[in-house]
Amino acid sequence: NAGVMQNPRHLVRRRGQEARLRCSPMKGHSHVYWYRQLPEEGLKFMVYLQKENIIDESGMPKERFSAEFPKEGPSILRIQQVVRGDSAAYFCASSTIAGESDTQYFGPGTRLTVL
Amino acid sequence: AQSVTQLDSHVSVSEGTPVLLRCNYSSSYSPSLFWYVQHPNKGLQLLLKYTSAATLVKGINGFEAEFKKSETSFHLTKPSAHMSDAAEYFCVVSWVGSQGNLIFGKGTKLSVKP
Numbered sequence: 030n031a032g033v034m035q036n037p038r039h040l041v042r043r044r045g046q047e048a049r050l051r052c053s054p055m056k057g058h059s060h061v062y063w064y065r066q067l068p069e070e071g072l073k074f075m076v077y078l079q080k081e082n083i084i085d086e087s088g089m090p091k092e093r094f095s096a097e098f099p100k101e102g103p104s105i106l107r108i109q110q111v112v113r114g115d116s117a118a119y120f121c122a123s124s125t126i127a128g129e130s131d132t133q134y135f136g137p138g139t140r141l142t143v144l
Numbered sequence: 145a146q147s148v149t150q151l152d153s154h155v156s157v158s159e160g161t162p163v164l165l166r167c168n169y170s171s172s173y174s175p176s177l178f179w180y181v182q183h184p185n186k187g188l189q190l191l192l193k194y195t196s197a198a199t200l201v202k203g204i205n206g207f208e209a210e211f212k213k214s215e216t217s218f219h220l221t222k223p224s225a226h227m228s229d230a231a232e233y234f235c236v237v238s239w240v241g242s243q244g245n246l247i248f249g250k251g252t253k254l255s256v257k258p
Contacts, residue, residue, distance in 0.1 A: 033187070062244060071234055071248030072188075085245060120187065124244060131244060135180070137187040 031056065033123050033136035041142045042111045050106040050139045054123030061104045062133060063096060066118040078104060111143045146171045148237050150249035158257045163207075163222040165252045167235030170216065177218045178236040178246070179209055188234065194218065205229070230256045 034053040042048050054061050059080055064072040077085040078098035089096070093111075098104040108115055118140045122133035151166040169175055176195045180188040192203025199211040209220045218235060235249040 060244065062246075064246075064248075069250075071250045072246075073248070074245045077244060087245070122188075132178075132190055132193060133244065133246065134190070135188040140185075 033058075033121055033134050035119075035121050035136035035139050037139060038137060039140050039142070041144060043144050044112060045110050048108040048111050048115070048141055050108075050119050050121075050141070051103045052106070052121030052123075052136060053103045054121075055134055058123035058125050058134070060124045060126065061098050062122045062124075063104075063106050064120045064122065066120060066138070068117075072120060075106075108141075111141075113143050116141055116143045146173075146175070146237055146239055146242070146247050148235050148247055148249040150233075150235050150252050152252050153250065154253045154255070156255040156257065157225045159227055160224050163220070163225045163229065163254065165220040165233050165235075165254065167218045167220065167249060168216050169218060169235070169237045171237060171239050173239040173241065175237045175239050177209075177211060178238075179203065179207070179218075179220050180234045180236060182232045182234065182251075184231070191220070191233075225254075225256045227256050227258065230254055 036051050061078045063075040066072045074088040076089050076096045093109045095107045118138045120138045122135045124131045124133045147170045149168045178193045179191040182188045191207050192201045194201045194211045202208045207222045232251045232253050234251050236246050238246050
């Protein structure tokens with residue numbers, strides 16, 4: 030049973046370009062969460078999605094960031110017009126149900142570097 | 145408001161000696177608490193979780209944690225450190241109504257000396 034998969038593992042972009050990060054949840058999981066980890070910090074919640082729905086985007090920056098989880102295919106975190114401050118590790122997690130006690134399983138992360 | 149404080153940013157122990165990583169939480173609601181471990185350039189792995197059942201929780205790799213409501217603490221311990229335990233450890237809280245939104249501590253980097 031494959032775990033949460035993320036690609037690419039490393040992504041380099043120049044300022045102003047777009048970054049697309051992909052996340053395939055574990056088999057049977059329909060809830061996806063995105064987190065961002067800045068250097069020397071813990072992970073910060075960004076957005077929670079179910080298939081075709083954004084449930085909670087309270088942690089998403091208001092501009093340039095968007096996320097989707099289509100009926101078919103992986104969840105995508107999209108960052109438009111990247112800036113140096115977007116450089117971070119982005120982690121995706123998935124769970125079978127939503128709830129405070131349900132375990133979230135994390136992918137290996139995508140490390141974004143903005144030049 | 146909900147928050148997590150990991151009291152030590154870095155802990156260094158010798159192999160074979162006990163490990164104690166400290167975590168205090170603040171939550172207006174009954175919390176669920178987790179410890180995750182992150183090895184360099186890897187994803188996060190769940191060590192253990194507390195969800196209002198037994199207050200002493202046993203996890204993988206010999207780790208355990210005790211939920212102490214009176215002290216609002218959830219410290220992680222292991223009787224004997226192994227070199228492979230060197231990693232970063234995150235204490236995490238969620239709560240009723242959070243819809244799975246996890247709040248992470250800033251992490252404690254554990255070093256294990258031979």
